[in-house]
Amino acid sequence: MHELILYIQSYLDSDKTPGGAGNIFWVTVYILLVFGGLSVAVIAMNWLERKILAHMQVRLGPMRVGPHGLLQPIADAIKLLLKEDIIPAEADKIVFWIAPFIVVLAAFTVFVVVPFGPTHAITDMNIGILFMLGVSSLSVLGIVTAGWASNSHYPLIGALRSSAQMVSYEVAMGLAVVSVIMMTSLESGTGTLSMIGIVQSQLAQQQWFIFKFFPLGLIGFGIFAIAMVAETNRAPFDLPEAESELTAGFHTEYSGFRWSLFFLAEYSAMIAVSSIAVTLWLGGWLRPFPNWGGSTWDSIFSFFPGVTFLLFAAMCFYNTARMPKHPLFKIQTMGLAGFGAVLGLIGLVLFVPAVRDRVGDIFWFAAKVAGFMYLYIWYRGTFPRYRFDQLMKVGWKILLPMGLALLILTAVVGMRADLWAQLRGAGHP
Amino acid sequence: MNPTITNPPVATPFFFYLLAATMVIGGILVVTRKNAIHSAMALITTLLAQAGLYLMLYAPFVAGVQIILYAGGIMVLFLFVIMLINLERNMKEPQFNKQWLVGIVAATALGGLFIAVYTSASKGKALFPEGRMTYGESQNTQAIAGLLFDRSTGQYMFAFEIASLLLLVAIIGAVVMAKKRI
Numbered sequence: 277m278h279e280l281i282l283y284i285q286s287y288l289d290s291d292k293t294p295g296g297a298g299n300i301f302w303v304t305v306y307i308l309l310v311f312g313g314l315s316v317a318v319i320a321m322n323w324l325e326r327k328i329l330a331h332m333q334v335r336l337g338p339m340r341v342g343p344h345g346l347l348q349p350i351a352d353a354i355k356l357l358l359k360e361d362i363i364p365a366e367a368d369k370i371v372f373w374i375a376p377f378i379v380v381l382a383a384f385t386v387f388v389v390v391p392f393g394p395t396h397a398i399t400d401m402n403i404g405i406l407f408m409l410g411v412s413s414l415s416v417l418g419i420v421t422a423g424w425a426s427n428s429h430y431p432l433i434g435a436l437r438s439s440a441q442m443v444s445y446e447v448a449m450g451l452a453v454v455s456v457i458m459m460t461s462l463e464s465g466t467g468t469l470s471m472i473g474i475v476q477s478q479l480a481q482q483q484w485f486i487f488k489f490f491p492l493g494l495i496g497f498g499i500f501a502i503a504m505v506a507e508t509n510r511a512p513f514d515l516p517e518a519e520s521e522l523t524a525g526f527h528t529e530y531s532g533f534r535w536s537l538f539f540l541a542e543y544s545a546m547i548a549v550s551s552i553a554v555t556l557w558l559g560g561w562l563r564p565f566p567n568w569g570g571s572t573w574d575s576i577f578s579f580f581p582g583v584t585f586l587l588f589a590a591m592c593f594y595n596t597a598r599m600p601k602h603p604l605f606k607i608q609t610m611g612l613a614g615f616g617a618v619l620g621l622i623g624l625v626l627f628v629p630a631v632r633d634r635v636g637d638i639f640w641f642a643a644k645v646a647g648f649m650y651l652y653i654w655y656r657g658t659f660p661r662y663r664f665d666q667l668m669k670v671g672w673k674i675l676l677p678m679g680l681a682l683l684i685l686t687a688v689v690g691m692r693a694d695l696w697a698q699l700r701g702a703g704h705p
Numbered sequence: 706m707n708p709t710i711t712n713p714p715v716a717t718p719f720f721f722y723l724l725a726a727t728m729v730i731g732g733i734l735v736v737t738r739k740n741a742i743h744s745a746m747a748l749i750t751t752l753l754a755q756a757g758l759y760l761m762l763y764a765p766f767v768a769g770v771q772i773i774l775y776a777g778g779i780m781v782l783f784l785f786v787i788m789l790i791n792l793e794r795n796m797k798e799p800q801f802n803k804q805w806l807v808g809i810v811a812a813t814a815l816g817g818l819f820i821a822v823y824t825s826a827s828k829g830k831a832l833f834p835e836g837r838m839t840y841g842e843s844q845n846t847q848a849i850a851g852l853l854f855d856r857s858t859g860q861y862m863f864a865f866e867i868a869s870l871l872l873l874v875a876i877i878g879a880v881v882m883a884k885k886r887i
Contacts, residue, residue, distance in 0.1 A: 371742065402846065406769035413777030417749060420784045424742060432788065439785050443778065469766075469846055 293472070295388075295399020306398045310387050318543040319349045325653050332657040343612035344595065359532035364426060367529065371425035376530070376537035378418030383541040383548060386411045390551045391471045393561045393637030404471035405453060408552055409446075412507075415545060416442040419509075419516065419526050422538070426529035434525030437664065438516035441506055444671040445513075449503040451679030452496040455686040456556045459488050462690060475560030482567040484559040489689050489696065495682055497557040499675050501651075504549040506671065508542065510652055512659035513667060550648035551641075558644050561637035578632045581639035585623030592616025721761060727754040739796055741787045745780060752776045766846040 287299040294302035323338070323345065330337025338345025363372055389404040391397040401407050416439055423435020460477040461467030468474060478485055486497045506513040517525030527538045554560060563577040593616045599609040625631055626639075662670070689696050731751035738744045752775045759768035851858050853865055 368740075368742070371746070374746075401765065403765045403769040406766070406773065410769050410772035410777055413773060413781075416777070416781050417784070420781065420788070421742070421746065424784070424788050436785065436788060439781050443781055443785075446778070466847060 291395060293395055293397045293400050295397075303398060306396075307388075310390075310392075310398060311384060314384070314387060314544055314547065315540070317547060318540055319353070321543050321546075321649060322349045322352065322539075324649075325656075328650070328653045329657050332654075343599065343608040343615075346612075346615070353536070356532055356536040361532040361534065362529075364428065364529050366427045368425040368427065371421050372529075375418045375422035375425055376534045376541070378421065379415045379541040380418075380537050380544075382411055382413075382415035382418065383544040386548045387544075387551075389471050390548070391475060391555060391560055392641045394472060394476070396561070396638055397472060400470050400472045403469050405457065405469050405474065405552070405556070408471070408548065409450065409453065412545060412548055413442070413446055415541065418541075422530070423526035426526075428529055430522045430524070430528045431526045434516045434518075434522050434528070438509060438526055441509070441513065441515065441667060441671075444668060445503040445506040445675070448499055448671060448675035448679045449507060451676070451683050452499040452503065453552075453556065455492070455496045455679075455682050456485050458683075458686050458690055459485050459493070462693060471555050471560075474555055475562065478559050479562055479566060484557060484562070484566070486557040489686065492682060492686050492689065493557065495678065496686070497553070499679050499682065500553055500557070502670070503675060504553060505652070505655060506667070508546045508549055508652075510542075510546065511656035512661050514661060515664055515667060518661060546649065546652055547645060550645045550652075553648060554641060554644040561641045563636065563640050578636050579627070581632070581635055582623045582626035584639075584643075585619050585626060589616045589620035589623055592619060721758070724754045724757045724761070727751070728758075739800055741790075742784065745783050745787060748783075749776055749780050752780065764845055766849055 283299070284301050287294060287297050287302045290297045294306050326348070327337045327345065338348040341347045341351045363369060386408045388398045389401050389407055391400070391404075419438045419442075420435045423431040423433075423438070426432070456474065457467055457469060459467075459481075460474055462477075463481055464477060468477065481488070484493075486493045505511075509516045515525075516522075517527065519525075522528070527535055530538060559566060563574075563580075565573070592612055596609055596613045596616060599605050599612065626635060728751050731747045731754065734747035735744045735751065738747060752771065756768040756771040756776070759765075759771060852861055853859055854862065
């Protein structure tokens with residue numbers, strides 16, 4: 277027993293990830309934390325997407341279950357789990373059964389290397405970014421097999437579209453990623469594929485890679501930002517599940533629990549690709565303006581997590597005051613006030629210096645990813661869907677040549693970084 | 706503070722036999738399944754287990770490329786093509802060509818070769834170099850880059866470029882064959 281406690285404590289002194297330290301206990305804890313947090317994030321995303329889309333379309337969105345529909349995702353989850361699980365008579369049973377699990381496995385496994393902080397990752401791999409791209413590309417296998425196994429026309433067309441789309445956009449995505457990997461080798465001499473290493477090289481160069489070699493980093497980020505929306509089959513590239521043409525695309529024949537697995541996988545894949553974008557271009561866990569050194573700025577930025585939660589709490593209390601005064605709404609009002617109190621308490625705990633220093637990196641990473649999640653909803657609310665030939669044209673005729681040009685330009689500029697600095701210096705005296 | 710519980714290494718015989726068994730079973734399924742989609746899925750399992758074997762050889766970069774290219778890229782194209790062909794007709798056609806005699810001779814020869822290699826290696830006169838890779842896990846990617854591009858150690862650059870040129874020719878050839886008018 278004593279040995280076990282020592283074993284558990286021994287990790288706390290090391291400055292490695294649990295996987296790097298090889299501590300099985302903390303690896304398990306981190307896996308549970310990450311996957312639990314991911315599930316909560318997907319549930320929150322479900323509510324936020326319906327709410328934000330509704331507000332963009334001047335509607336209220338879910339309002340009935342809980343105050344402002346806050347309990348709607350839970351009601352949805354219960355509904356999905358209780359629904360009858362239908363397998364079509366002519367379907368290929370085994371493949372139909374396996375397909376959702378392939379998608380979920382691929383979407384969840386990538387989070388093994390996502391760096392929430394210098395030590396806050398399940399493990400750090402030497403091939404981190406390759407692992408993320410590779411494993412997330414496996415999810416298309418699940419989509420394709422799901423569409424085929426349903427033995428129905430709409431799912432098959434959806435699956436064919438999905439595979440064509442994901443294979444095409446993977447190329448542009450990879451080219452954009454390679455340009456960043458070249459940037460990591462700039463000052464240290466050796467580049468890295470490790471997710472933590474990429475952020476650390478941004479720290480060493482005192483610059484987010486989106487601003488590196490302006491505008492080259494920005495173009496790479498743009499290519500990735502477009503390709504990642506196509507890669508996750510979201511609007512405006514949601515042709516595999518275009519409901520006006522294909523009913524629901526590849527998951528038309530799925531219902532209940534299996535359908536909810538596809539839903540879970542779609543949203544966790546969105547979070548995963550956003551994490552890649554944040555890690556590669558937006559400095560991962562680094563706070564904004566990493567070049568403003570000094571303990572003053574550090575301590576100012578370390579107050580942000582607490583302030584954010586206090587703002588959420590204030591929003592809750594404001595809406596508590598605006599709740600209808602009818603006796604029927606009494607429980608809902610109390611619930612909302614309680615939720616606000618919990619958020620406020622979390623905010624206050626985040627001001628404690630010991631906590632503040634440890635969660636700052638997780639907060640910044642999560643905040644950046646949340647920004648991307650908002651963008652996803654925003655795209656869905658504003659852009660009309662592409663036609664399939666337009667989609668292919670964007671992928672192969674615009675993004676791919678741009679990616680190749682970017683790759684060559686980054687290599688040339690990276691080799692002659694001194695000349696580039698002179699040019700920039702001459703431009704801005 | 707010393708952790709008294711030490712972690713076993715990952716590259717143990719257990720994992721090797723697990724991955725090898727997965728590969729062999731997957732390979733057998735690829736041949737014996739009548740449905741082409743099932744065969745393709747068995748092939749994906751085999752390729753993923755192979756990536757695991759590369760990891761055990763301390764070659765993470767090769768493992769990652771294996772997953773991206775074979776499991777993620779090529780197999781998706783396989784499935785894509787299989788979906789477009791008529792599977793019902795394939796189901797009725799004979800799957801094996803009944804050339805048992807030739808098959809048994811070839812299998813015996815190959816099996817005999819494997820056994821010969823295995824026994825001679827265990828007797829001390831190794832066919833393959835014994836021992837660990839010279840590169841640690843953390844430098845695998847850099848080591849490959851060095852073998853390809855470094856001025857002093859890069860000896861495979863030419864072969865690499867020739868191979869990529871060959872692939873380019875194949876791509877152009879495929880497009881020319883598929884499209885009547887370009």
